[in-house]
Amino acid sequence: MRNFDENTITDAVLARIAGASDPRVRQISEALVRHLHAFVREVRPTQKEWEYGIDFLTRTGHMCDDKRQEFILLSDTLGVSMLVDAINHPVPEGATETTVLGPFFVQAAPERQVGDDISGGMEGDPLLVTGSVSAVDGRPLADAVVDVWHSDDNGYYDVQQLDKIGDLAMRARFRTNADGRFHFWSIKPAAYPIPHNGPVGEMLEAQGRHPWRPAHVHFMISAPGFEQLVTHVFVDGDKYLDSDVVFGVKDSLVREFVRYPAGRAADGRVTNTSHFHLNYDFGLKRIAAAKQE
């Protein structure tokens, strides 16, 4: 196999990978070559543009470390993460919709008791979050694991400012009670730009896009026999709901964070300032018998 031109080289590469022993590797490799070559044939990059592409990918890789994942940001901002999410999470009636995990999840979040204040002393408007976890048929799920995490009043997560605040905050792991319910106190999160001082920020600027995400609280909920739910609840009224840089917003995930005056809150606690209250009832779907992930 020699003498390839811009039309024959694709078949040459496909022939070369036809011997892959794993059929899935072969399928993905073949599709990658076909779509990648079609992209190149369509845009007809100059050598200089190709060099820019190589350099962009290299700088994206060099920006990745244990605190930052620039390739996930690239996937998020090109809509690929939400596309993969949509493919993997069809949502039956009664089940909560999913959205991106994002880069700020921490595996070892502190375990807290229902009713705790998880704000870690951060300044902001007090927020009471109440919620329930049930199966799609409405049966409450006791002892479900509920991970929550969200930004502070300025749009920063704890892990972005550990040197300043010293410890994890606005982040916890709860277990639902016998009624499948949980609640906790924290502060109201703010909208924030994704990290945009790297190649992805350079791409967004060239594409005429802002880097902002609307304010939200992350939830990851697990219960034996059910698919793990990864989602957010967004703050209704946020000005970025229709232009989330990672395309993560779904109407079913937007809720009013209701403002209440000082006095007795929904959980019985008496506050001497106004506070916000978010309630969300989550529905989990059973793991299908033949489910492979």
Add this chain to the structure above:
Amino acid sequence: MRNFDENTITDAVLARIAGASDPRVRQISEALVRHLHAFVREVRPTQKEWEYGIDFLTRTGHMCDDKRQEFILLSDTLGVSMLVDAINHPVPEGATETTVLGPFFVQAAPERQVGDDISGGMEGDPLLVTGSVSAVDGRPLADAVVDVWHSDDNGYYDVQQLDKIGDLAMRARFRTNADGRFHFWSIKPAAYPIPHNGPVGEMLEAQGRHPWRPAHVHFMISAPGFEQLVTHVFVDGDKYLDSDVVFGVKDSLVREFVRYPAGRAADGRVTNTSHFHLNYDFGLKRIAAAKQE
């Protein structure tokens, strides 16, 4: 814009980048999103496969440094480099065909005189290279700059073993004489595997492919008013000519390296061992008036 499913998200991303001020950025971004989403929709990656892809790209980036460019290797082995080369270098009658630059070019190669031995004392079969540089109409080009570089007898370049050999070798920059000719002595290069101890090697193995390139000598030739020529001349008879891992072989670039017994060589030098002789006559094309690169 909210509530995207696997079919509507592509238009949502396209709408978001429609405001790019540079039309070329917009064109490339739109094509990238369309082809990338089509690839994802076709292969329907699981979350785990998506995570593998993110990790593969991250490791590829981390493998890149001033001595190694894993993303160029990825482009080469997926046939993208030769595709970009074919798009950018249509070859008129009489012009030499092009092939990949490869990762071992060095900008500051040592300037040498026509007739010099550039082997740097490396062991191997002596090789006399003779050649000419002319325009496609046959007019000889005097004072053209000819960069040459090639591997040693074991398939390694100088820059891969600098700690052992101490200096650049099998690499030089010549200028053609008044007749547009040049010649030099070195050693016969060998076939070699591209660096395959990284993600690209992992990919090749999964795809059931070997990492070898057939033996060749690199040439980069420049003359004022002509397009720079980047090419190789391959050793006829090499067993990897039909399976070059980067798809770079063209019949017009394959030449017999003719073996001669001890005695007087073509340049008049007398050798006391046998030697090989390669001759290649290069044709350069004029830069088109409106050429933009």
